[in-house]
Amino acid sequence: MRPGSEDYGAIRGGAIGVRDGTIQWVGREADLAGPPDTLAREIKELPGSWVTPGLIDCHTHLVFGGNRSEEFERRVAGQGTYLSQAHDGDGILSTVRATRAATADTLTESGLRRTRQLIREGVTTVEIKSGYGLDRDTELRTLDTASQIGVGLPVDVRKTYLGAHSLPPEFLDDRKGYLDFVTLEMIPELAKTGRAHAVDAFCETVAFSANECRRVLLAARDAGLDAHLHADQLTDGGGAALAAEMGALSADHLEYTTESGVRALAEGGCAAVLLPGAYHFLSAAQRPPIEHFRTHGVPMALATDMNPGSSPVLSLLVALGLGVTLFGLSPVEGLEGVTRHAALALGLQGGRGQIEVGMRADLAIWDVDHPRELAYWMGGNPLRDRVFGGVSDQDTADGGACR
Numbered sequence: 322m323r324p325g326s327e328d329y330g331a332i333r334g335g336a337i338g339v340r341d342g343t344i345q346w347v348g349r350e351a352d353l354a355g356p357p358d359t360l361a362r363e364i365k366e367l368p369g370s371w372v373t374p375g376l377i378d379c380h381t382h383l384v385f386g387g388n389r390s391e392e393f394e395r396r397v398a399g400q401g402t403y404l405s406q407a408h409d410g411d412g413i414l415s416t417v418r419a420t421r422a423a424t425a426d427t428l429t430e431s432g433l434r435r436t437r438q439l440i441r442e443g444v445t446t447v448e449i450k451s452g453y454g455l456d457r458d459t460e461l462r463t464l465d466t467a468s469q470i471g472v473g474l475p476v477d478v479r480k481t482y483l484g485a486h487s488l489p490p491e492f493l494d495d496r497k498g499y500l501d502f503v504t505l506e507m508i509p510e511l512a513k514t515g516r517a518h519a520v521d522a523f524c525e526t527v528a529f530s531a532n533e534c535r536r537v538l539l540a541a542r543d544a545g546l547d548a549h550l551h552a553d554q555l556t557d558g559g560g561a562a563l564a565a566e567m568g569a570l571s572a573d574h575l576e577y578t579t580e581s582g583v584r585a586l587a588e589g590g591c592a593a594v595l596l597p598g599a600y601h602f603l604s605a606a607q608r609p610p611i612e613h614f615r616t617h618g619v620p621m622a623l624a625t626d627m628n629p630g631s632s633p634v635l636s637l638l639v640a641l642g643l644g645v646t647l648f649g650l651s652p653v654e655g656l657e658g659v660t661r662h663a664a665l666a667l668g669l670q671g672g673r674g675q676i677e678v679g680m681r682a683d684l685a686i687w688d689v690d691h692p693r694e695l696a697y698w699m700g701g702n703p704l705r706d707r708v709f710g711g712v713s714d715q716d717t718a719d720g721g722a723c724r
């Protein structure tokens with residue numbers, strides 16, 4: 322996954338040295354300073370396997386109450402569309418009701434279950450957004466649940482406050498009042514208590530305008546939090562340009578982004594997070610402008626967008642496969658999208674996403690003949706072992722629970 326390298330940056334007959342959870346050496350085994358047993362206390366032989374960076378799911382909403390399979394069943398029977406159902410009281414607000422009604426234990430239990438699905442496929446870092454509570458208590462409960470997931474499982478959790486996801490029912494006639502609450506109360510409190518790493522907003526005609534989102538991202542910047550933006554998913558609302566203007570780490574979705582929006586992302590150093598699960602699940606009509614991203618050098622990440630309404634996708638490998646088949650990424654672009662570029666989208670590029678000296682020893686070990694197979698088998702799981710911070714799942718008690 323080294324930038325600009327040939328053939329996935331592959332090192333055949335490779336060796337990796339790990340100490341204190343960090344990669345200390347990487348190269349060909351033949352270039353080691355001596356026989357491995359003279360250099361290391363513990364040796365793991367991985368004959369016939371490929372080792373990639375641990376996978377990073379950089380965009381999920383995996384903590385929520387209930388699910389929307391009923392709404393899904395009605396929609397596929399032709400009763401309404403995603404947007405018309407949202408107007409009829411289904412959609413995000415039905416998940417808001419279910420999440421507000423859920424206890425912390427229920428949220429933690431279902432969140433752990435979903436995260437285990439990701440871990441089983443080699444994920445070592447996952448981003449989790451709030452945004453199904455919209456009131457103070459439920460948003461805090463969601464973010465604290467995300468923290469609990471990181472405590473309970475060998476995975477690093479990055480937490481994002483998505484208060485500007487939808488207007489809550491109690492503020493339907495007072496958009497400004499809700500944005501005051503998000504920007505003047507919630508964001509400063511979350512920054513002060515360290516409960517969130519970043520802030521996100523849903524820039525869309527059915528959610529918040531570019532000006533409203535600018536206000537939210539400005540508050541994030543003032544509070545010293547990172548920013549992401551749900552941008553241009555269903556219409557071109559100028560979201561990509563706004564994300565770039567605000568110095569966001571990523572702009573996500575981007576189906577309707579124009580070339581000038583792509584140019585802004587490139588100039589702003591903003592990653593494009595592509596979410597083919599939502600595109601597939603909503604039978605969307607327009608693909609994101611992949612050619613423009615390539616031409617202008619915008620790094621493309623891929624993520625599950627795991628959420629109950631538009632992307633109930635529990636597999637990052639499936640998202641990788643869909644990124645290739647539906648969006649036209651090459652298999653190596655897809656793998657970059659769930660490793661190096663996903664790290665970039667979370668601002669973690671200095672410490673993970675590649676197998677490189679100084680990076681955290683987060684690794685996925687695969688029973689495949691070539692890493693292109695990760696984009697090829699759909700629904701299969703060739704993971705043989707996973708290493709999180711230098712510790713192998715096979716060597717730990719809760720590795721059993723993960724696998």
Ligand SMILES: [Zn+2]
Pocket residue numbers: 380381382551626628
């Ligand atoms: Zn999302």
